[in-house]
Amino acid sequence: MTTEHVHDVLVVGGGNGGLSAAAHLLRRGSKDVGLIEPADRHVYKPLQHYVGTGLADFDELARPQASLIPDGVAWHRTAAVSIDPVQRIVHCADGSKVRGRDILLAPGARIDWDLLPGAEAALAEGTAITTFVDGALGDARTRLAGMTGGRAIFHVHDQPASGQETAFKPLFIACDMWQSAGVLDRIHVVLAHEGARLHAVEAIEREIRRHLDDYGVDVRLATRIERIDGADVTLTGPDGSGVERAELVALHPPYAAPAMIADSGLDGPGTGGFVAIDPETLRHRVHPRIWAVGDAADLGSGRTGGGLRQQVKIAVENIRRARGGMPLQRYDGYTVAPIATARRSLSFGEYDRALRVRRSLPVPDQIRSTPVWHLLDRYALPQAYWHRILRGKL
Template sequence: MSITLKTLIKFQSRFCRESSKVVSNFSTSSRDDARRDYKLVIVGGGTGGTAIANKFAKKLGKGKVAVVEPSETHYYQPMFTLVGGGIKTLSQTASPSDSLFPKGADWIKDRAAAFDATNNVVTTENGDELHYDYLVIAMGIQMNFDQIKGLTDALDHDPMVCSNYNPAYVNKTFNAINKFKEGNAIFTFPNSPIKCAGAPQKIMYLADYHFRKMGKRDKANILYNTSLPVIFGVKKYADALLEVVKDKGITTNFRTCLTEIKHDSKEAVFQNLDTGDNQTVKYEMLHAVPPMSCPDVLKKHPDLVDETGWVNVNKNTLQHQTYSNIFALGDCTNMPTSKTAAAVSAQSGILQKNLNAVMDGKAATPLYDGYTSCPLITSKGKCIMAEFGFDGPLETFPINQARESRLMYHLKKDFMPALYWMGLVKGHWNGPKVYRKLFHLGMGK
């Protein structure tokens, strides 16, 4: 499928105008009877689940695919950084879920409460039993705001404590940037895997940009307190980002984890993960990223998750390590790559191929190379386009993508949202591998 920038931007504009008018084109289900039988059950209606539903609904036929998803609103979460940075609005990130699911699929507007993988059954909170031949788990990642003492209370009551990791709080971020006067502006990274590992520092760079624009930068002490030992997991991009923070005068504190917020006294408590020592720091503004985990309902089933608590799949095939009729993709899995929408795009195409093969009685093929991408916005109008896989950089364009680029910024800001709505969640976009080979004259990976 050929998708041009002009077509995508035109589609995005039309989509934003029309999405609220869409009438559901597939069936929704509440509890009519306790048992339902499906060829394919997809648990999770986020990026991965919606993409897989669109790939299989027409192939398998009406009433053969069910999507278990309680939320009526689907968010394009990679845009939350731009919302927090005052570049996009929250409404631009949202679409009704029923405008994205395919015709012929059943929407089970409920949560999964239990899995019986031995007997091929998913039970919902309402008590419905969904029997399946094949199961795709795409439940995303769980935000654990309550694991940082005082964080939820601070987010609810302190206008200068914010987080881009929840649509309920994302608008607070730009408000806090505008209200900032002087003192410490702290940006945190928790001691857990998270979705989009670059996002905690992207909003920091946008805050730096706005502080400079408003003439407040000399009054701001910007701190990046991260639990990680490095600024980014891929050395090529880490080296570039260390130069960015140096040029901007940002202080980086590695192996430093937020454990408590005392918003009444405007204090944050951090633990040094190497020594165990605690330090209390005053803040004027604090952007907090909560610890994250695989959803609790999955962790209750040790046959589905590994010893670290994530869905246990083969990293190259996306097939479950124990149950051959179960596949998983996205943030809930134990695949050793960053948890991003870009990763889901590549994974969705590979899952489609391998699930089709298994349905045809064939073996799954090891195809996934760990591809993911993190567009690292370093200022308004600048972006480092990090693309990498299990073994290091996997860059699409025949340039050094570790350099700040205005082109890459506009790809992130203008092109990728349209590609997401028109391509990825509709089941048409499987990542840039074909284009990567084309741009590298067939010599790329």
């Protein structure tokens, strides 16, 4: 007999967005919140780049999921397989069904290495590294520290991409480390960036370019890695296409939407399989009791933790407002670009959907890289994440 559970609000996904949304819902008066998430370990993803480059310890990275589930939330320790958006029923991997009066989707995006031929083999062989995968951080740390010469290709995906701006972190931290070790001049550092620009916001782009020039990085815009065969990397772009041999390839993984989104008919034309929501209200365009935040949503803006924090608060508030027939709040696409430009310096640019520079802190310039922003990103934000963001206090 199939077990069916019913909740006032059902949250799908127990990452940053899902946990913080569940906590905010409880704080806003929801009496019955359910959460579907199979993982027993929760990783603070922004810290992966610091662990993978040797600037943070492995034990700082994760905590048991059970210790983070808000008191009062019913945790369904299984995976969501499909969703009936009309009946608002989630079918789960363990055979159970979970229904929500409203459903808030926060399952994130998935890495799909099949989109980059040869990537998985290169990672297994040690030719390629990534600081976006928890289990690959030890190899990344070893390979970056041991690099003394040759060609190093760093890769940044265009959208859809989780942490697109943080993909600059391993490049800049490695360059600073190699410069300090006196080997940078012997390493031909290449940035293969799929976008036509380094960044859509001109001020942030100028800051990125300034540091790339200082390190002597060979910048290739609108350039893709088509495949990897051992040490041979096939590049395609306006600055030249062909095979280049590299001693090291640092990959920004290709991302895709969770399969259950399209399988459940929750995507739409032009969304690429991601949840078809109104990017301002975070409400599904067809199913008004379905909401989405984070990497799985077709938001048309940067997929970052800073943006997610704003989305969660607005989505939770809009669930309340929709039930009361009140006007919905609007998300303006706010996001943040924490770009480390050295081991102990970082640019902390904030901007919105209209590409206007925003400032949430009382300082004149957050875009120019300084050690202050590094301390915020490396030490203050992880503590805020564990103790405030996931608790619905920020």
